Amino acid sequence: MKIDHTQPLEYSTQQNQLNIFGFWIFLGAEIMLFATLFTAYFIMENRTGNGPTGPEIFEIGPVLFETFILLTSSFTIGLAVHAMRIGRKKAMLAFLGVTLLLGVAFLSAEINEFVHYYHVGATYQTSGFTAALLTTLGTHGGHVTLGFFWGLCILIQVMKDGINARTANKSFIFSLYWHFLDVVWIFIFSFIYLKGLM
Numbered sequence: 700m701k702i703d704h705t706q707p708l709e710y711s712t713q714q715n716q717l718n719i720f721g722f723w724i725f726l727g728a729e730i731m732l733f734a735t736l737f738t739a740y741f742i743m744e745n746r747t748g749n750g751p752t753g754p755e756i757f758e759i760g761p762v763l764f765e766t767f768i769l770l771t772s773s774f775t776i777g778l779a780v781h782a783m784r785i786g787r788k789k790a791m792l793a794f795l796g797v798t799l800l801l802g803v804a805f806l807s808a809e810i811n812e813f814v815h816y817y818h819v820g821a822t823y824q825t826s827g828f829t830a831a832l833l834t835t836l837g838t839h840g841g842h843v844t845l846g847f848f849w850g851l852c853i854l855i856q857v858m859k860d861g862i863n864a865r866t867a868n869k870s871f872i873f874s875l876y877w878h879f880l881d882v883v884w885i886f887i888f889s890f891i892y893l894k895g896l897m
Contacts, residue, residue, distance in 0.1 A: 709783075709871035711864050722872045726879055729842075733883050736835045740891065746827035753828070753895025756821050758812075762892045765808045766884065772801035773881040776874045783870055788862055795854050795870070798877065802847045809840045832891065839887060842880055849873055 710716055779794035813833070816822070821829040853873050857866050
């Protein structure tokens with residue numbers, strides 16, 4: 700495997716470059732998935748039937764907490780990539796570990812939010828609005844769950860093999876995925892929660 704030392708480690712081989720390019724294509728498909736979910740939500744937003752509306756079930760406090768956690772995790776995964784690029788294995792593992800812990804905290808808050816929705820009568824069967832809302836939030840939460848286990852595998856691999864072209868490539872691709880989830884959450888926060896509270 701020929702390594703180009705003029706490139707960052709995650710881009711240092713032709714295979715690594717192809718992996719990153721391929722992942723960008725994958726993210727394009729993910730954008731289409733979430734665009735479809737947002738479109739369905741906007742169509743169903745006012746179709747509440749006899750069920751609760753957004754202003755009746757949304758609570759700004761927990762949503763701000765979730766947003767803070769996820770945006771902080773975006774910062775810590777950036778620090779993990781920076782530590783990786785300068786060869787600081789312990790710092791990289793620490794920041795990656797913090798990112799994953801923040802991911803667990805986000806998921807815990809989201810599970811509490813779903814329990815709240817259930818108790819106020821907002822289920823998949825309640826209305827078109829609640830079905831679209833829970834599907835969109837659940838899909839994002841499922842992606843965060845997948846990201847947690849993916850990140851955990853990378854953490855174990857870096858602990859075992861250290862920072863090399865292969866683990867750097869995997870870590871960088873994971874960071875792209877995590878940043879993507881944060882961007883999607885910003886859209887959820889802005890166009891579902893804030894709009895719904897108005």
